[in-house]
Amino acid sequence: MPRFSVVIPMYNKADYIQRSVHSVLQQTLVDFELLIVNDCSTDKSLSRAEKIEDSRITILQHEVNKGLSASRNTGISNAKGDIITFLDADDEWKPNFLAAIDTLARKFPECDIYGTDYEEKINNHTVIPVKNLPKAVRPNQYVKIEDFFTASLFNPIYCYSCVAFSRKALNKIGNFNTAVDIGEDLDFNIRANSQFKLAYYYKACAIYYVDIPNQMTNSTIRNKKLIDFKKFDRQAESHPGLKKYLNASRYYYASQYKNQRNKALFEKFKKEIDFSALSFKQKVLLECPFWMYQRLKKLKAFLIKRGIKVTPF
Numbered sequence: 001m002p003r004f005s006v007v008i009p010m011y012n013k014a015d016y017i018q019r020s021v022h023s024v025l026q027q028t029l030v031d032f033e034l035l036i037v038n039d040c041s042t043d044k045s046l047s048r049a050e051k052i053e054d055s056r057i058t059i060l061q062h063e064v065n066k067g068l069s070a071s072r073n074t075g076i077s078n079a080k081g082d083i084i085t086f087l088d089a090d091d092e093w094k095p096n097f098l099a100a101i102d103t104l105a106r107k108f109p110e111c112d113i114y115g116t117d118y119e120e121k122i123n124n125h126t127v128i129p130v131k132n133l134p135k136a137v138r139p140n141q142y143v144k145i146e147d148f149f150t151a152s153l154f155n156p157i158y159c160y161s162c163v164a165f166s167r168k169a170l171n172k173i174g175n176f177n178t179a180v181d182i183g184e185d186l187d188f189n190i191r192a193n194s195q196f197k198l199a200y201y202y203k204a205c206a207i208y209y210v211d212i213p214n215q216m217t218n219s220t221i222r223n224k225k226l227i228d229f230k231k232f233d234r235q236a237e238s239h240p241g242l243k244k245y246l247n248a249s250r251y252y253y254a255s256q257y258k259n260q261r262n263k264a265l266f267e268k269f270k271k272e273i274d275f276s277a278l279s280f281k282q283k284v285l286l287e288c289p290f291w292m293y294q295r296l297k298k299l300k301a302f303l304i305k306r307g308i309k310v311t312p313f
Contacts, residue, residue, distance in 0.1 A: 007075030
């Protein structure tokens with residue numbers, strides 16, 4: 001049995017899949033299997049993936065398009081490794097990623113979630129998002145994170161191209177939620193980090209590409225099915241970090257619906273927000289007239305294209 005199972009969900013990523021796969025094959029730790037789940041791609045993704053010859057690669061096919069969560073679930077159900085990790089088909093790993101995860105698993109046997117920091121690549125500019133980690137945590141440290149939710153208030157401390165789970169954890173957490181189109185990572189984060197401990201390497205071992213066409217982050221959220229935050233509210237009453245995390249998530253979706261000029265859903269999320277927990281900039285963005293909001297968004301887009309990432313925190 002391999003030490004690691006690597007799952008790459010693939011849908012119309014012909015221009016990027018070979019880069020992603022090669023970043024896995026170039027890992028310094030070689031005890032892994034690679035499962036590519038083709039979710040009925042209509043471009044040349046499959047043919048380009050099939051051109052890469054390596055005995056550790058298995059390509060799994062969906063008969064119909066099922067979405068990201070279902071693709072990850074297919075990978076999990078076919079995985080044979082002790083530790084299961086994911087890589088989006090348009091992202092890539094640095095050569096030490098699996099070795100870093102292996103070190104975390106051995107160094108912190110009480111943990112079942114293992115993550116690393118990541119870089120964001122924006123128009124050929126590299127940015128490392130700011131994290132809300134305890135001051136005692138220093139770069140290049142292997143540490144146990146006591147409160148994932150507080151640590152992820154500014155930006156997630158890991159993305160789903162730089163996190164891994166023990167098989168035991170995945171068996172208990174359950175599948176990714178296929179009932180939602182957007183926010184599936186957030187849903188899984190809450191369920192996972194509420195039950196299991198997280199070990200973390202504070203060094204970027206993955207590259208997350210922000211400016212890839214057809215990413216959910218670059219497309220409309222109109223008509224998308226979101227997670228129901230209220231199902232976590234009771235649990236959050238006894239977990240201050242989770243309560244803040246849910247509030248920040250509600251703020252995010254309210255701002256997205258404001259940007260889409262969807263007044264009904266904007267007001268829905270806005271009413272659920274605890275404004276006392278927001279920053280001054282967040283309050284301004286929610287309350288300002290739409291013309292001002294648009295100008296601020298254009299300014300943000302202008303800065304991002306120049307590799308400058310600004311946040312409302």
